[in-house]
Amino acid sequence: MFPTDIRALAQQIITEASARGLMAATAESCTGGLVAGALTEIAGSSTVVDRGFVTYSNAAKTALVGVPAAMIEAHGAVSEPVARAMAEGAVARSDATVSVAITGIAGPGGGSPEKPVGLVHFAAAGPAGVVHAEHRFGDIGREAVRLESVRVALNLLLDRIRA
Numbered sequence: 001m002f003p004t005d006i007r008a009l010a011q012q013i014i015t016e017a018s019a020r021g022l023m024a025a026t027a028e029s030c031t032g033g034l035v036a037g038a039l040t041e042i043a044g045s046s047t048v049v050d051r052g053f054v055t056y057s058n059a060a061k062t063a064l065v066g067v068p069a070a071m072i073e074a075h076g077a078v079s080e081p082v083a084r085a086m087a088e089g090a091v092a093r094s095d096a097t098v099s100v101a102i103t104g105i106a107g108p109g110g111g112s113p114e115k116p117v118g119l120v121h122f123a124a125a126g127p128a129g130v131v132h133a134e135h136r137f138g139d140i141g142r143e144a145v146r147l148e149s150v151r152v153a154l155n156l157l158l159d160r161i162r163a
Helices: 004-020 034-040 058-065 069-075 080-092 142-162
Strands: 024-028 049-054 098-104 119-126 129-136
Touching (some): 129 142
Antiparallel strands (some): 098 119
C-alpha cells in the first residue's frame, strides 16, 4: 500500500518503540490518518500504536487534542504553535509517550502568499521534549505533498523515540 521507504521507516519505528516500551500517537490534519495507516500496516504495531487523531477541522483540533481556539485564531491552523499543541495534546489525551503531529496545505487550493500550497508544519513530542519542523514542498500535487509529509513525520517520530 505504501512505498518501500515509508514501510521501512514504519518498521523501524515499531521495532525501536517496542524495544523501548514506548507507545505512540498521531495527530494528523492534511495527511488524514496516513501516518497512523503506515504504522498500523506493520505486523506487531498494536504493541506500539495507541491511537491516531484525525483533526482535519479546526474544531477537531480543539475538541480532540486540546488546541486552544484562540491559538488557531491568532496563528492559523497551519502554524508552528498549532503543530506543537497538537503533538502535546496527542500525548496528553492518550496512553502514548511519543507523538507526531502534521498540519498543512496539501492543495490544490487553500494556499495564500503567506501560507502557500505545500506548506506543512510538523511537531513531535516525547520525554525529551517537543521538536518542530517546517517544510515548503511547493505545489507538487496533493498526493505528493501528503506522501512527503508522511516521510517527514515518520522521521520526526523516530527521532523522538531515539531521544
